[in-house]
Amino acid sequence: MEQKQDADQRILKAALKEFSTYGLSGARMERIAKEANINKAMIFYYFSSKEKLYEVVIRKVFSSVYPKMVELISMNPTAEVFLERAVKIYSGIFSRNPDFVKMIMIELIQNPGNITSLMRDLFTENGLTPGPGHLKDLIGKWYRKGEISEGDPFQFMLNLVSLSLLSFLGKPFMEIIFQNPVSDENFEEKRIESVLNLLRRGMLT
Amino acid sequence: MEQKQDADQRILKAALKEFSTYGLSGARMERIAKEANINKAMIFYYFSSKEKLYEVVIRKVFSSVYPKMVELISMNPTAEVFLERAVKIYSGIFSRNPDFVKMIMIELIQNPGNITSLMRDLFTENGLTPGPGHLKDLIGKWYRKGEISEGDPFQFMLNLVSLSLLSFLGKPFMEIIFQNPVSDENFEEKRIESVLNLLRRGMLT
Amino acid sequence: MEQKQDADQRILKAALKEFSTYGLSGARMERIAKEANINKAMIFYYFSSKEKLYEVVIRKVFSSVYPKMVELISMNPTAEVFLERAVKIYSGIFSRNPDFVKMIMIELIQNPGNITSLMRDLFTENGLTPGPGHLKDLIGKWYRKGEISEGDPFQFMLNLVSLSLLSFLGKPFMEIIFQNPVSDENFEEKRIESVLNLLRRGMLT
Amino acid sequence: MEQKQDADQRILKAALKEFSTYGLSGARMERIAKEANINKAMIFYYFSSKEKLYEVVIRKVFSSVYPKMVELISMNPTAEVFLERAVKIYSGIFSRNPDFVKMIMIELIQNPGNITSLMRDLFTENGLTPGPGHLKDLIGKWYRKGEISEGDPFQFMLNLVSLSLLSFLGKPFMEIIFQNPVSDENFEEKRIESVLNLLRRGMLT
DNA sequence: GATGAATGAGAGTTCATTCAT
DNA sequence: TATGAATGAACTCTCATTCAT
Numbered sequence: 001m002e003q004k005q006d007a008d009q010r011i012l013k014a015a016l017k018e019f020s021t022y023g024l025s026g027a028r029m030e031r032i033a034k035e036a037n038i039n040k041a042m043i044f045y046y047f048s049s050k051e052k053l054y055e056v057v058i059r060k061v062f063s064s065v066y067p068k069m070v071e072l073i074s075m076n077p078t079a080e081v082f083l084e085r086a087v088k089i090y091s092g093i094f095s096r097n098p099d100f101v102k103m104i105m106i107e108l109i110q111n112p113g114n115i116t117s118l119m120r121d122l123f124t125e126n127g128l129t130p131g132p133g134h135l136k137d138l139i140g141k142w143y144r145k146g147e148i149s150e151g152d153p154f155q156f157m158l159n160l161v162s163l164s165l166l167s168f169l170g171k172p173f174m175e176i177i178f179q180n181p182v183s184d185e186n187f188e189e190k191r192i193e194s195v196l197n198l199l200r201r202g203m204l205t
Numbered sequence: 206m207e208q209k210q211d212a213d214q215r216i217l218k219a220a221l222k223e224f225s226t227y228g229l230s231g232a233r234m235e236r237i238a239k240e241a242n243i244n245k246a247m248i249f250y251y252f253s254s255k256e257k258l259y260e261v262v263i264r265k266v267f268s269s270v271y272p273k274m275v276e277l278i279s280m281n282p283t284a285e286v287f288l289e290r291a292v293k294i295y296s297g298i299f300s301r302n303p304d305f306v307k308m309i310m311i312e313l314i315q316n317p318g319n320i321t322s323l324m325r326d327l328f329t330e331n332g333l334t335p336g337p338g339h340l341k342d343l344i345g346k347w348y349r350k351g352e353i354s355e356g357d358p359f360q361f362m363l364n365l366v367s368l369s370l371l372s373f374l375g376k377p378f379m380e381i382i383f384q385n386p387v388s389d390e391n392f393e394e395k396r397i398e399s400v401l402n403l404l405r406r407g408m409l410t
Numbered sequence: 411m412e413q414k415q416d417a418d419q420r421i422l423k424a425a426l427k428e429f430s431t432y433g434l435s436g437a438r439m440e441r442i443a444k445e446a447n448i449n450k451a452m453i454f455y456y457f458s459s460k461e462k463l464y465e466v467v468i469r470k471v472f473s474s475v476y477p478k479m480v481e482l483i484s485m486n487p488t489a490e491v492f493l494e495r496a497v498k499i500y501s502g503i504f505s506r507n508p509d510f511v512k513m514i515m516i517e518l519i520q521n522p523g524n525i526t527s528l529m530r531d532l533f534t535e536n537g538l539t540p541g542p543g544h545l546k547d548l549i550g551k552w553y554r555k556g557e558i559s560e561g562d563p564f565q566f567m568l569n570l571v572s573l574s575l576l577s578f579l580g581k582p583f584m585e586i587i588f589q590n591p592v593s594d595e596n597f598e599e600k601r602i603e604s605v606l607n608l609l610r611r612g613m614l615t
Numbered sequence: 616m617e618q619k620q621d622a623d624q625r626i627l628k629a630a631l632k633e634f635s636t637y638g639l640s641g642a643r644m645e646r647i648a649k650e651a652n653i654n655k656a657m658i659f660y661y662f663s664s665k666e667k668l669y670e671v672v673i674r675k676v677f678s679s680v681y682p683k684m685v686e687l688i689s690m691n692p693t694a695e696v697f698l699e700r701a702v703k704i705y706s707g708i709f710s711r712n713p714d715f716v717k718m719i720m721i722e723l724i725q726n727p728g729n730i731t732s733l734m735r736d737l738f739t740e741n742g743l744t745p746g747p748g749h750l751k752d753l754i755g756k757w758y759r760k761g762e763i764s765e766g767d768p769f770q771f772m773l774n775l776v777s778l779s780l781l782s783f784l785g786k787p788f789m790e791i792i793f794q795n796p797v798s799d800e801n802f803e804e805k806r807i808e809s810v811l812n813l814l815r816r817g818m819l820t
Numbered sequence: 821g822a823t824g825a826a827t828g829a830g831a832g833t834t835c836a837t838t839c840a841t
Numbered sequence: 842t843a844t845g846a847a848t849g850a851a852c853t854c855t856c857a858t859t860c861a862t
Contacts, residue, residue, distance in 0.1 A: 149402070235853095243826085436640030449846095449849080451834080455845095515784075519717045525787065571788065579720075582728075588769065
């Protein structure tokens with residue numbers, strides 16, 4: 001019964017896992033079908049092609065991150081509030097959905113242009129008004145007010161995003177550098193705390 | 206002229222570009238051959254299989270980053286010196302060889318375990334003694350001496366690496382957020398400065 | 411008409427012909443596909459690989475010979491009856507399916523060990539109880555009773571099998587020795603008669 | 616030193632082993648070269664092509680069997696003497712050079728026509744006079760004299776050859792049927808004795 | 821004679837996609 | 842909707858053969 005209506009959802013879920021593990025070209029429709037417990041041909045029935053399916057998955061991933069940021073920005077927060085909330089938004093989403101980060105990263109590496117146009121679509125489609133222009137203004141305002149020490153909005157955000165994104169991808173990398181496994185206990189909280197601390201001390205005045 | 210004995214080197218170079226652009230499964234031997242200006246069969250003559258070629262490339266990438274860090278650590282530097290040098294090492298290598306970062310990231314995402322064992326091999330093969338144990342001690346020492354505010358070596362390094370690694374990958378991402386292209390002019394220097402500034406203020410006392 | 415559900419059977423038939431004519435490595439999937447009037451990829455769809463297909467064919471060949479011998483042995487026949495029936499079983503099967511002999515011979519030559527394990531499987535899979543142990547006892551009994559002059563079961567059977575197997579393969583060989591073609595007319599009957607005559611006179615008392 | 620002059624002999628030896636194990640199409644020039652401890656290109660230098668090499672090997676194999684039979688036939692022996700000598704000739708050669716049998720059998724199975732013309736060449740080239748026509752006459756004479764019970768020269772020789780050829784190939788086959796290994800001890804002598812006994816009792820009067 | 825590198829034709833295999841039912 | 846079978850293009854890999862030295 002619930003097998004019926006949510007076939008496309010099962011496909012999307014399986015596809016996210018597959019794409020984030022193997023990338024677009026490495027992904028196998030066969031595996032997605034098996035994981036989604038559905039006939040392979042049905043994926044084409046629902047999503048037309050591998051590329052289309054990939055696009056839908058990517059859109060879904062971005063859609064899940066974007067609105068929260070828009071909402072935050074539209075609140076006109078102080079730099080301090082913004083930092084805390086932004087880090088928690090990113091970290092929360094990514095630590096709960098590591099496949100999201102993986103897909104975004106792979107897209108970033110292999111098809112950066114793809115993401116650009118995809119985001120543009122998201123903007124125009126949803127008519128999300130505050131827009132990123134606002135974010136630039138916001139950061140400019142903080143800097144002029146003396147709230148932050150990094151005046152370049154681009155660098156400001158890149159610092160924030162780098163730390164948030166790689167926090168969960170970088171774990172295995174660190175385990176290599178230190179040559180022993182890192183305890184999972186409270187990893188998320190510890191990481192958020194460290195990042196927040198770094199950003200506050202490093203960018204707030 | 207340079208067509209002579211360096212066929213395998215040309216293959217490796219072409220392969221790095223190909224793998225970092227398309228991933229393991231997306232890469233095409235045909236394209237690598239054409240780029241290396243060589244008969245396709247020769248790739249197999251030299252490297253046996255696509256997978257083997259990939260492994261050799263990955264090893265080469267890692268080998269090129271590792272020694273510089275080992276050297277730095279073995280110098281027993283202060284925290285301040287370490288931060289500056291480490292950021293410049295990472296940034297320098299990666300901004301000059303963006304394909305490196307891409308491959309490392311892809312591996313990190315798709316085969317973290319693969320990297321682990323690969324690094325282990327590098328350690329033992331090269332008998333590089335200072336090792337990462339030393340790094341942990343170093344960070345501990347700085348913390349006890351009051352040089353740094355982040356006492357967890359793991360968080361300390363993750364902050365450093367995240368900012369260095371994503372600096373160059375994140376550019377397209379930022380261009381999306383801000384919806385207009387970022388000037389390339391002096392990008393590397395600006396980026397290093399911002400990261401260094403953030404790390405100094407945020408982690409040094 | 412017969413194009414329907416029997417694609418795998420058509421493949422097996424074509425494969426037997428191909429393998430028995432060209433051997434494992436000389437066989438061409440393309441040719442098998444064309445002969446079976448099917449898309450080449452379907453062979454892999456049904457049989458995974460060339461090697462797997464070969465194995466299936468070999469098994470089928472052996473399965474077709476084995477049960478009749480088991481049945482004969484379990485009848486507890488006299489030596490005379492056994493000789494006559496065995497020769498006819500072998501000759502009948504082989505003259506009607508010369509490809510069988512070819513495949514068995516090729517396997518015998520190139521992978522004798524392969525056959526051994528294959529037969530072992532056939533035994534255990536089918537739980538065929540009378541088994542060859544019984545055959546050894548049977549031959550022993552005939553010898554003690556004075557029915558036959560060859561007391562070594564191994565030599566006894568090797569004589570029988572050699573004559574039956576090579577009867578149809580050896581034709582071209584003979585044509586060489588005698589340097590002119592042998593008339594096909596009643597070849598099978600003549601051959602069986604000669605072999606039976608030889609075995610009766612030579613091994614019965 | 617002895618490496619010099621006998622390169623072609625080493626190739627032929629390696630080729631016989633390779634061809635008898637893998638057949639013509641399964642044989643690998645690479646493997647032959649390695650086995651002969653020589654550069655692959657040299658095989659082509661000496662033998663032009665794989666097919667040519669194969670032909671040379673086959674010719675060599677046949678040349679080694681043929682003269683002894685011719686000699687025996689030209690002696691105008693009695694049936695009894697002929698049987699004994701022929702069986703010993705075949706068995707001796709084949710038990711000492713099992714690769715010979717393998718090659719002949721494979722040729723017989725896969726390219727019977729090939730052998731035919733090859734033999735024709737051998738006849739004309741070497742001007743081996745007694746020829747097989749003589750053999751037919753010989754058998755006919757024995758039959759008319761009442762020496763033998765099988766009057767058809769073709770059947771007569773097929774019986775003889777089948778038993779001789781398969782004696783050594785059939786061993787693994789028998790081990791399967793009896794499901795336990797056959798002791799190697801005196802295998803050749805025992806086998807010859809059994810075959811001779813069978814042929815004498817079965818075909819001599 | 822001898823060698824390592826090179827070549828090109830083709831072989832086995834995979835996979836997204838479509839078809840028939 | 843749903844399925845198993847089918848397809849064709851493309852891909853990795855192999856191998857006899859040749860080339861340059």
